[in-house]
Amino acid sequence: MTKNVLVVTNTKAFFASNIRDALDKIGYTAILKNPQTSELSAIKEVYGSAIIMLDEELIKNDEKNVIPALMYLKDKLIEDDLPVYIIGYPEDISIVEQTVPSTIILERFIRPINLAEAIDQFDISMRENVTEGKKKILVVDDSGPMLRKVKTWFEAKYRVFVANSGTAAIKALTTNKPDLILLDYEMPVVDGKQVLEMIRSEEEFAEIPVIFLTGKSDRATVESVLKLKPEGYLLKTMPPMEIEKAVDDFFLKRRAIK
Numbered sequence: 001m002t003k004n005v006l007v008v009t010n011t012k013a014f015f016a017s018n019i020r021d022a023l024d025k026i027g028y029t030a031i032l033k034n035p036q037t038s039e040l041s042a043i044k045e046v047y048g049s050a051i052i053m054l055d056e057e058l059i060k061n062d063e064k065n066v067i068p069a070l071m072y073l074k075d076k077l078i079e080d081d082l083p084v085y086i087i088g089y090p091e092d093i094s095i096v097e098q099t100v101p102s103t104i105i106l107e108r109f110i111r112p113i114n115l116a117e118a119i120d121q122f123d124i125s126m127r128e129n130v131t132e133g134k135k136k137i138l139v140v141d142d143s144g145p146m147l148r149k150v151k152t153w154f155e156a157k158y159r160v161f162v163a164n165s166g167t168a169a170i171k172a173l174t175t176n177k178p179d180l181i182l183l184d185y186e187m188p189v190v191d192g193k194q195v196l197e198m199i200r201s202e203e204e205f206a207e208i209p210v211i212f213l214t215g216k217s218d219r220a221t222v223e224s225v226l227k228l229k230p231e232g233y234l235l236k237t238m239p240p241m242e243i244e245k246a247v248d249d250f251f252l253k254r255r256a257i258k
Helices: 014-025 068-078 090-097 115-128 144-154 168-175 191-202 219-225 240-257
Strands: 004-007 029-033 049-053 084-086 105-110 134-140 161-163 180-183 211-214 231-236
Touching: 004 014, 014 029, 014 115, 049 115, 068 168, 084 090, 084 115, 090 105, 105 115, 105 134, 134 144, 134 168, 144 161, 144 240, 161 168, 168 191, 180 191, 180 240, 191 211, 191 219, 211 240, 219 231, 231 240
Parallel strands: 004 029, 004 049, 049 084, 084 105, 134 161, 134 180, 180 211, 211 231
Antiparallel strands: none
16 A cells, blocks of 8 residues: 555644644655645645545635536546545535545544544554555446446455546556456446557456446347457346356466466
């Protein structure tokens, strides 16, 4: 687990240096970013978590009632599946929760805070949320409910990322290379067969194992897909426990081969 912490705050504020020093004392590296679209949209570093200090710059609306800086930040948090810690007043936190999925917000610290206590709680929470050593699974499906279900099935054992389109899946591969891809066949624009072909055509990703998890079970489809040599073909209609067992068995077999 990387101990780099993305800290979104006014970098010139007194709080910024205090939180950086406090994190440093317990072995984390705080990388401070100002809550501005230009800075948030250019983030390239790899982080293990994010601490967001809410202020007017981050949550103010534009003329279309959109919060630009927060939208840039949300995309980074979701893409990298970062655990998020928010510091702010209740009314500001409620604004953020309308944009950032509650599933990735691990702690909410209500201002005014005791920084030492907050950092201790952050450290405890991070240790409980450690995912290092877990295999990474990328689930690709255009159905939001299906993505949430599959994530629920596997997140206790594996680190699960999701993509809601073939295009999003290819982008996700460049930021978090998975140990396994669970791929739906029927998707608009770029279907599962095309996604698998693209993966196999890229040297960097060609060896990533792919298992189809789909509702498409007719013989013609199955025969067409099997020509691309996926590692398996599972039906969404199977009981969740059987799907989980199939994935567990896949990793066990690969471990035995190694």
